[in-house]
Amino acid sequence: MTGNSTPTLKSRPVFAWIYDRLARNMERGPVGRYRRELLAPVTGKVIEIGGGTGENIKHYSPLTTQVVLSEPDRFMLKRAQHRDVRHASHLEFVRAPGENLPFGDETFDAAVATLVLCSVTDQAVVLGEIKRVLRPGGTLHFFEHVLDEDSERIARRQRRWAGIWSRVGAGCRPDRTTAQAIEEAGFEISELRQFPMPGAPKLVRPHIFGEALKPE
Ligand SMILES: C[S@@+](CC[C@H](N)C(=O)[O-])C[C@H]1O[C@@H](n2cnc3c(N)ncnc32)[C@H](O)[C@@H]1O
DSSP, X not given: OOTTSOOOOOOOHHHHHHHHHHHHHHTTSHHHHHHHHHHTTOOEEEEESSOTTOTTGGGOOTTEEEEEEEOSOHHHHHHHHTSOOTTOTTEEEEOOOTTSOOSOTTOEEEEEEESOTTTOSOHHHHHHHHHHHEEXXXXXXXXXXXXXXXXXXXXXXXXXXXXXXXXXXXXXXXXXXXXXXXXXXXXXXXXXXXXEOTTSOXXXXXXXXXXXXXXX
């Protein structure tokens, strides 16, 4: 981390290879259906945070006018760039961490974060950056795994294993209270669903899905 809490642009070729295979496999199950549902209403100029290997690309609607996929890991980004982008000629790729988005204030109509707010170095800074680059009234569309707030027993286990999980999973933390962080960043949550993801490992089974608004 630098003084302004911008993480260094670390890249992990092996993780990118493993995640690409894992994500393509998950795409055939409920994760693919959630991605599709999340992205269907997203329109206008869009910034995706930590877009990884580009699993969301094919789900963007033709009603988007520009999609900027930002991603700090160059191996992830390279895989995203090799996706079939026939349906997204207005797609751009930018190597950048969510903590330091290289865009002016109020540039985008919508932001997308899927399975990434678990992994960013500083969630509050990233959410602040997303809010900064969104126009007033712009929307954040999120689909994330989170700390289990219904079961203290599972939450305890998530906290206990968070350090090891994060070392093995390229910084992914199973113990984040992401919906709360979104509200604390000043967004108004307009839709929030909480559910266990079928088939996911217990530590990362509780998920949230929804939309939050940057107030006018
Ligand atoms: C589990 S992958 C998810 C990728 C993609 N969002 C998806 O839905 O498949 C987590 C991603 O977060 C990215 N990431 C890690 N630290 C980040 C940061 N500080 N800012 C933005 N993205 C970050 C990783 O490089 C990786 O691509």
